[in-house]
Amino acid sequence: MAVLLRNPKTITRTTTCSIKPLSSCISRSFSSTTLNSETDLKVPSFFSCISPPLRQEPKDRNVQWVFLGCPGVGKGTYASRLSNLLGIPHIATGDLVREELNSSGTLSSQLKEIVNQGKLVSDEIIISLLSKRLEAGEAKGESGFILDGFPRTIRQAEILEGVTDIDLVVNLKLREEALLAKCLGRRICSQCGGNYNIASIDIKGENGKPGIYMAPLPAPPQCVPNLIQRADDTKEVVKERLRIYNEMSRPVEEFYRNRGKLLEFDLPGGIPESWPKLLEALNLDHEDKCTAAA
Numbered sequence: 001m002a003v004l005l006r007n008p009k010t011i012t013r014t015t016t017c018s019i020k021p022l023s024s025c026i027s028r029s030f031s032s033t034t035l036n037s038e039t040d041l042k043v044p045s046f047f048s049c050i051s052p053p054l055r056q057e058p059k060d061r062n063v064q065w066v067f068l069g070c071p072g073v074g075k076g077t078y079a080s081r082l083s084n085l086l087g088i089p090h091i092a093t094g095d096l097v098r099e100e101l102n103s104s105g106t107l108s109s110q111l112k113e114i115v116n117q118g119k120l121v122s123d124e125i126i127i128s129l130l131s132k133r134l135e136a137g138e139a140k141g142e143s144g145f146i147l148d149g150f151p152r153t154i155r156q157a158e159i160l161e162g163v164t165d166i167d168l169v170v171n172l173k174l175r176e177e178a179l180l181a182k183c184l185g186r187r188i189c190s191q192c193g194g195n196y197n198i199a200s201i202d203i204k205g206e207n208g209k210p211g212i213y214m215a216p217l218p219a220p221p222q223c224v225p226n227l228i229q230r231a232d233d234t235k236e237v238v239k240e241r242l243r244i245y246n247e248m249s250r251p252v253e254e255f256y257r258n259r260g261k262l263l264e265f266d267l268p269g270g271i272p273e274s275w276p277k278l279l280e281a282l283n284l285d286h287e288d289k290c291t292a293a294a
């Protein structure tokens with residue numbers, strides 16, 4: 001499967017030079033802006049890193065992209081497809097939160113309450129979870145990332161900007177009626193983690209807004225007995241998550257727009273219509289564009 005990144009800014013290349021791990025810099029950058037610890041979260045040992053972060057030229061490293069967008073828009077779906085295509089880790093902070101929430105750690109019940117109300121987890125917890133994930137990836141030789149669900153506040157965006165250069169921020173957009181239906185129709189395989197959707201979305205165009213059709217994404221037979229719904233995918237909680245997105249995360253779009261990094265992408269429909277168009281918008285040539293859309 002050949003992939004060609006046409007934009008020279010986004011050329012993928014592995015690096016051999018030694019750099020200060022990004023995980024340590026994120027954690028340290030956060031420490032300098034945090035006065036109080038709100039939780040008993042264990043601070044990773046690399047917290048004490050004192051030298052300034054080293055930025056690598058985009059040509060010397062893999063891409064560092066961010067996916068923004070409302071709950072249910074499909075950040076996870078498209079970020080994970082691109083991750084497979086480009087061989088770059090897809091890091092979803094929502095997944096990190098759910099892993100911690102399902103563990104027997106001391107934060108578990110606190111996180112469950114926050115997430116199930118549709119609220120945001122504190123910046124401190126998120127930075128700590130993300131730093132640990134980046135540290136684990138770096139230890140395995142990972143380079144570059146596609147972040148999904150981070151940053152979600154201006155403060156998170158500033159911390160990220162303080163430690164590394166983000167090459168591109170993709171802002172996925174979909175009409176709000178479709179977002180709610182997609183969250184309510186989402187089903188996850190508890191065994192393999194596969195993401196499916198039972199919603200059939202057919203919204204007529206009105207007032208200049210185009211209509212949109214999105215076919216269900218059925219689970220394969222082996223996953224059907226294991227399908228579960230996320231506890232925060234209820235009508236009430238999704239509405240709260242959308243409200244919080246508008247209040248806390250919408251300004252992050254502006255943050256990156258002002259820096260000339262935001263790529264707006266209106267999803268034209270389901271995966272078969274959207275995936276090839278997204279590749280085009282990203283200047284990615286993919287010889288299997290058609291099959292990849294299936």
Ligand code: AMP
Pocket residue numbers: 071093094095097114115118119120121122123126148149150151152153156232241
């Ligand atoms: P998601 O899977 O992205 O919808 O995230 C699920 C939940 O995890 C969110 O509703 C938040 O409670 C929490 N979460 C994920 N990412 C962040 C973040 N960057 N900042 C704060 N909370 C987050």
